[in-house]
Amino acid sequence: PNEYEAALKLSRALRALGSTDKAMEVSSQALILKPNDVEMTAVYAQAALGAGKPEAAATALARIEAAAANDWRIQSLIGVVFDQLGRHGDARAYYARALE
Numbered sequence: 845p846n847e848y849e850a851a852l853k854l855s856r857a858l859r860a861l862g863s864t865d866k867a868m869e870v871s872s873q874a875l876i877l878k879p880n881d882v883e884m885t886a887v888y889a890q891a892a893l894g895a896g897k898p899e900a901a902a903t904a905l906a907r908i909e910a911a912a913a914n915d916w917r918i919q920s921l922i923g924v925v926f927d928q929l930g931r932h933g934d935a936r937a938y939y940a941r942a943l944e
Contacts, residue, residue, distance in 0.1 A: 846877065848874060848877075848878065848881075848884070851870055851871065851873070851874035851884070852871075852874070852883065852884060852887060854867075854870050855867045855870040855871040855874070855884075855887045855888070855891060856887060858870060858891075859887070859890060859891045859894055862894075864891045864892075864894035864895035865891075865895050867887070867891035867894070868888060868891040868892055868895055868897075868900070871884055871887045871888035871891060872888055875888060875904075879907065880907060880908060880911065881908075882908050882911055882912050882915065882918065885904050885905065885907065885908045886905075886908075886917065886918060886921060888901075888904050889901035889904050889905050889921055889925065890921065892904065893924060893925065893928060898925050898928035898929050899929070901921075901925045901928075902922075902925045902926075902929065905918070905921065905922050905925060909922065916941075916942040916943070916944075917942075919938050919939075919941040919942035920938065920939060920942040922938045923935040923936070923937075923938035923939040923942065926938060
């Protein structure tokens with residue numbers, strides 16, 4: 845977790861292998877050092893979604909939402925989180941922002 849690039853790559857690899865809980869663990873440890881890092885937060889949120897924990901993803905993404913207001917990938921990811929939370933109207937709004 846002290847080496848950002850290694851933690852990022854490991855978390856992505858773990859998620860790709862289906863080890864979403866371990867991917868969440870690696871990325872959450874890395875986020876301790878850089879709590880507002882957009883890319884690592886997105887990786888954490890994707891792992892959380894894969895682990896069936898959309899609430900954890902929503903909490904993490906709320907920290908970076910303002911910083912990533914112009915990032916269509918983050919806006920789309922927030923839409924996915926809201927879809928999984930059953931907030932489909934909110935999800936559509938974020939999907940529309942992502943398309944802009």
